[in-house]
Amino acid sequence: MIMKSTNGSKSGRPRGWLTAGAVLVFGGLLPACREPAPTHDTAASAAPSSAAPSSSARPGTAFDALDGMDVRKPVPLLPMMANHQKQNMRDHLVAVQEIIVAAASNDFAGVERAASRIGSSEQMGRMCSHMGAAAPGFTDQALAFHRTADTVAEAARKGDKDAVMSALGRTLATCTGCHAAWKQQVVDESTWQRLTSSAPPTGHR
Numbered sequence: 001m002i003m004k005s006t007n008g009s010k011s012g013r014p015r016g017w018l019t020a021g022a023v024l025v026f027g028g029l030l031p032a033c034r035e036p037a038p039t040h041d042t043a044a045s046a047a048p049s050s051a052a053p054s055s056s057a058r059p060g061t062a063f064d065a066l067d068g069m070d071v072r073k074p075v076p077l078l079p080m081m082a083n084h085q086k087q088n089m090r091d092h093l094v095a096v097q098e099i100i101v102a103a104a105s106n107d108f109a110g111v112e113r114a115a116s117r118i119g120s121s122e123q124m125g126r127m128c129s130h131m132g133a134a135a136p137g138f139t140d141q142a143l144a145f146h147r148t149a150d151t152v153a154e155a156a157r158k159g160d161k162d163a164v165m166s167a168l169g170r171t172l173a174t175c176t177g178c179h180a181a182w183k184q185q186v187v188d189e190s191t192w193q194r195l196t197s198s199a200p201p202t203g204h205r
């Protein structure tokens with residue numbers, strides 16, 4: 001999903017932190033730690049009809065009011081990961097923009113180039129696993145997104161514009177499906193370590 005190395009990217013986002021962050025995070029994991037998830041995970045229990053953050057761990061702030069209204073499942077992330085995820089998300093949208101602009105002028109090489117930025121790769125798979133390490137099910141959805149994006153590039157290689165557009169439609173459905181299900185939840189280092197050492201490693205729900 002997120003961390004594919006994108007040589008053609010115009011966003012100029014930082015890349016170096018990721019390796020360092022992964023080393024820090026994985027290096028700091030304590031496999032023996034098996035505490036339960038924190039109570040801030042209110043997504044499943046929050047009443048959709050109520051806007052009040054009654055079950056929040058930190059009631060009374062504007063942020064908690066928003067969090068209480070947003071009943072999507074949380075994806076716990078360290079601040080740097082959350083920031084990087086959002087940078088990548090914005091770049092995903094730029095890639096979609098570039099696909100559409102290129103397709104409109106039958107520039108299939110341009111479609112393929114833009115689509116490959118959101119397609120599958122080994123590095124992307126590793127990064128998706130990292131992002132979903134504390135949110136079982138998230139990584140599966142992320143990988144399905146990238147595999148669907150691969151079909152845009154495949155259609156472009158065949159020079160088939162109709163197939164490009166329908167593959168892009170299916171890809172966007174994976175974007176919106178994930179957005180409907182998940183929200184970011186920024187956590188500190190100790191919470192991250194606790195969550196990642198208690199979550200199932202493969203990310204199945």
Ligand code: HEC
Pocket residue numbers: 001075086087089090092093096118138141142143145171172174175176178179182183184185
């Ligand atoms: C596997 C899940 C997943 C997929 C697939 C996904 N996103 Fe996201 N996206 C997220 C999450 C989680 C957020 C943060 C949402 C929140 O906390 O409100 C987000 C946020 C965003 C944002 C807001 C960024 C910001 O600066 O706040 C944009 C734009 C976005 N995604 C675009 C896309 C596009 C375009 C696609 C598909 C081409 C896509 N995303 C696919 C999970 C996903």
